Amino acid sequence: MVQIATGIGWxxxxxxxxxxxxxxxxxxxxxGYLLAAGILTALARRARGGPATHVSVSLTRTATWLLDQPRRTPYPGTDGAHPNIDDYRVPLGDGWTGISPPGLLDGHPLHWPHLLPRYGQSSPTFPSD
Structure with a gap:
């Protein structure tokens, strides 16, 4: 409902x-991703001796941010009048495609740095320091 009320559905x-x-x-x-990033930033700040930080997010604020992002150039064969899922699809390699991350970082579009491992090929462990 919020996606429709804020214009994303339209x-x-x-x-x-x-x-x-x-x-x-x-x-x-x-x-959810913005909330997770805010929490991790707050925890890192606190671990370095900084103050405790309150993190809050808003669906409507996120919707405004998403709608303010520049549209990708449509792929050939699409009319460009309406966003198409293919406008956001990016090749990941090995025949896989994904959806590009939204937003910009320092004015540059975000991208996935590498192809994820094949299903069942990653061991469920954390790196040890």
Whole structure:
């Protein structure tokens, strides 16, 4: 409902009459990622002797941020009038594709640094220091 109320659902409307659907709960995921980043930043600051920090996020604030991001150039064969999932699909290698991360960092589009390991190929361990 918040995706529709904030305009995200309308940004992907197939006909301008009904809101469109996204391949994921974009707003929930992005807000969760921002919350996780804020918590990790606050914990790192506290571990270095800084003060405790309050972290809060807002679905509507995240929606505004997402909608303010520049649109990617549409791939050939798409009309460009409405965002298309293929506008955001990026090759990851080895025949895999993914959805590009939203936003910019220092004015540069974000990207995935490497292909994830194949399913079942990573050991469930943390690096030891």
């Amino acid at each position: 940004a992907v409307s197939p006909d301008g009459i009904r809101p469109g659907t996204l391949p994921c709960q974009l707003l929930d995921h992005a807000t």
